[in-house]
Structure formats: structure tokens, C-alpha cells
Amino acid sequence: MGGTVERKTVRTRPAPAGQARIVRPHPAEGTGVDSESTRRFVVQIHDARRMHFDFRLEVDGVLKSWAVPRGPSDNPSDKRLAVPTDDHPLEYRDFEGVIPQEEQGSGTVIVWDQGTYRPTSHDLAGAPVPFAESLERGHATFWLDGTKLHGEFALTRFRIDDEDGTRSPEAWLLIKANDRQAVHDRPGTPDPYHARSARTGRTLHQVAVAEWESAH
Numbered sequence: 001m002g003g004t005v006e007r008k009t010v011r012t013r014p015a016p017a018g019q020a021r022i023v024r025p026h027p028a029e030g031t032g033v034d035s036e037s038t039r040r041f042v043v044q045i046h047d048a049r050r051m052h053f054d055f056r057l058e059v060d061g062v063l064k065s066w067a068v069p070r071g072p073s074d075n076p077s078d079k080r081l082a083v084p085t086d087d088h089p090l091e092y093r094d095f096e097g098v099i100p101q102e103e104q105g106s107g108t109v110i111v112w113d114q115g116t117y118r119p120t121s122h123d124l125a126g127a128p129v130p131f132a133e134s135l136e137r138g139h140a141t142f143w144l145d146g147t148k149l150h151g152e153f154a155l156t157r158f159r160i161d162d163e164d165g166t167r168s169p170e171a172w173l174l175i176k177a178n179d180r181q182a183v184h185d186r187p188g189t190p191d192p193y194h195a196r197s198a199r200t201g202r203t204l205h206q207v208a209v210a211e212w213e214s215a216h
Contacts, residue, residue: 038116042093045192048107062087073188082172098211108208110197115146147198151181
């Protein structure tokens with residue numbers, strides 16, 4: 001996907017009925033900070049003006065969010081651009097449906113993956129670093145235990161200045177660690193048009209058709 005991804009406003013759309021499935025992490029896997037206090041994450045596919053994946057982590061009572069044009073990958077060789085977007089309310093992690101055309105960010109949304117995560121960031125001395133602080137520092141590692149994504153990932157902030165010295169907008173890289181959950185022999189991200197929801201098993205097209213039929 002070319003170009004920039006527009007920032008989104010915080011939405012207060014009510015979540016659909018039902019609760020997100022929470023997959024508990026395995027205590028023996030990984031070394032984590034806050035291992036007794038797991039937090040939720042969600043990855044939504046958003047068929048907006050530009051197709052992209054929204055990667056969201058529960059941090060300090062909100063969903064910290066990044067738009068990932070090519071989607072998160074469980075192949076360590078894939079370094080995915082992640083553009084920060086506005087924080088979203090926690091209830092938005094359950095949203096699956098169609099945002100009307102007259103609203104910002106219009107388009108169909110499905111929950112591609114969901115589950116829990118554990119922060120794993122440490123400083124150079126090996127001491128745990130609070131997750132919000134690690135994001136502020138520009139490098140955060142975390143263990144995902146979702147329906148589809150598993151293992152350790154990292155978010156690393158970077159900037160590429162223009163030739164005239166003008167600072168570019170902030171961007172991040174989302175990268176899978178080379179652990180036992182990594183894949184190496186296949187693409188790490190599905191075709192978004194054929195991907196199925198972790199909540200309902202539906203595709204983007206099926207969600208859009210169901211919304212249209214319910215409105216007519």
C-alpha cells in the first residue's frame with residue numbers, strides 16, 4: 001500500500017454483543033514483565049480508503065494503535081511499517097462491522113486476531129521496564145498469545161528525515177522475534193480479502209453483505 005495512512009479519531013462506537021476470546025499465555029514460554037497481569041491486544045483488518053491492518057495494544061486504559069499497511073507477520077524476515085494512530089477506547093477491540101461512508105475511516109472492519117500480551121522489555125542491566133515507558137523510549141518488546149499470532153514481537157520507532165533536514169512523521173517497525181513460534185518457509189501475513197475473523201469466522205465481504213442485508 002503506498003502513501004501515508006490517515007490518523008483516526010477515537011471512536012465511541014458500542015462494541016458488538018459478546019466478549020472477545022482471551023487466550024491465556026503459557027507461563028513457561030518467554031520471560032515477561034507483568035506476567036501475572038496480562039493485557040489484551042487486537043488486530044483488525046480495515047477495508048478503508050487504503051486497506052490496512054490496525055494493531056492495537058491495551059496500555060494504561062486505552063488501545064495504543066498502529067496502522068500496519070501490510071499487516072503483522074510471524075516471519076522474522078518481514079519488517080512491517082507501523083504508523084501510529086490515535087488511541088482508541090478499550091471497547092473498540094470487539095468492533096466488527098461497517099463504518100458508514102459519512103464517518104471518518106469508513107469501511108468494513110473484521111477482528112483478524114485477538115488475545116493477550118505480556119511486556120518483555122528490560123533495560124541494559126536486565127531490569128524490567130514498564131511497557132508505557134518502553135514505548136516512550138522507542139523500543140518495546142512483548143509476547144503475544146493470540147488466536148493466530150504467537151511469540152515475541154518488537155515495536156521500534158524510527159524517523160527518516162528529508163534531504164533538507166525536515167523531520168518526517170514518526171513511524172515504527174513491527175518485527176517478529178526469531179523464536180520457536182516464528183515461520184520461515186511461507187509468507188507471514190494472509191491476503192486480507194480472504195482472511196477470516198477470529199471472532200466470527202467471516203471475511204470482509206461477508207461482513208459487508210450482512211450489514212447491507214440488515215439495513216434493507
